[in-house]
Amino acid sequence: MRPAAVSHLRRGLPLFGLFAVACSPLSAFDALVPKDRGGARVAAGIPYGEAPRQRLDIYAPTGAAAGLRPVIVFFYGGSWNSGSRSGYAFVGRALAARGFVTVIPDYRLVPEVVYPGFVLDGASAVRWVRAHAKDYGGDGDRIVLAGHSAGAYIAAMLAVDDRWLGADRAAVRGLVGLAGPYDFAPFTIGASIDAFGAWRNPAETQPVTWAGAGDPPALLLAGAEDTIVRPRNSDKLAAKLRAGGVPVEVKHYPGIGHIGILTAIAKPFRGKAPVVDDVAAFATRVTER
Secondary structure, eight states: OHHHHHHHHHHTOOOHHHHHHHSOHHHHHHHHSOOOTTEEEEEEEEESSSSTTOEEEEEEESSOOSSOEEEEEEEOOSTTTOOOGGGOHHHHHHHHHTTOEEEEEOOOOTTTOOTTHHHHHHHHHHHHHHHHGGGGTEEEEEEEEEEETHHHHHHHHHHHOHHHHGGGGGGEEEEEEESOOOSOOSOOSHHHHHHHTTOSOGGGGOHHHHOOTTOOOEEEEEETTOSSSOTHHHHHHHHHHHHTTOOEEEEEETTOOTTHHHHTTSGGGTTTOOHHHHHHHHHHHHTOO
């Protein structure tokens, strides 16, 4: 498998379909793609709770800084039932190279937990980051919450619903969602039924229910060709935020699907969509002092 994968990488072709057949997709992808030299992992497996999956990795810019840097907490996707921070060094190093201390947490998955367990883990990770970011050169009062797919859902819930972070939500300067599901009740597919089906009031699980005045600015990115989490999710959340007077940017990248919006963060595929540029520009703007 590896020689064929390397050949695909050199030709700049999408790798995900190849990896999905042969091995763990994101871990293999992450192992093969070249990383940004301007960012490095500075801590691995740091516990933010007692459960085995309550661990996080931290990436930081390699250059010297005059002061504390803003922080991005990135939650990966996987239908709330799969995923590992080990496959996302390409994200951590890309964002660190743009000047952000970047934190990638694991969180408990279905069936170990169902809603709201993974949201509670996200909140615990963010509270840990706010308390300890300074130890790694980050400013715990300038946090951007980001995520892809199910991870974008977690980021959105933490940003728009103050039940989870309470007073610590004041540190959240912005929300970045990549292909996020924000308005998907009633639950009709297995992953959402398994994760949310036991909750009596489905509307309470939806970011669009809670979004409104006082929420942080948002950047909602979607692939125009995404048939897994359709771009209307971003449009619905944007409409609710705008109705509350919250600044929102929405971008639908042409020719990009659900996985392509994530892999476009990796160096060989940045020509597909300017995801890194858009995220970095937004995060820089909302974290300015």
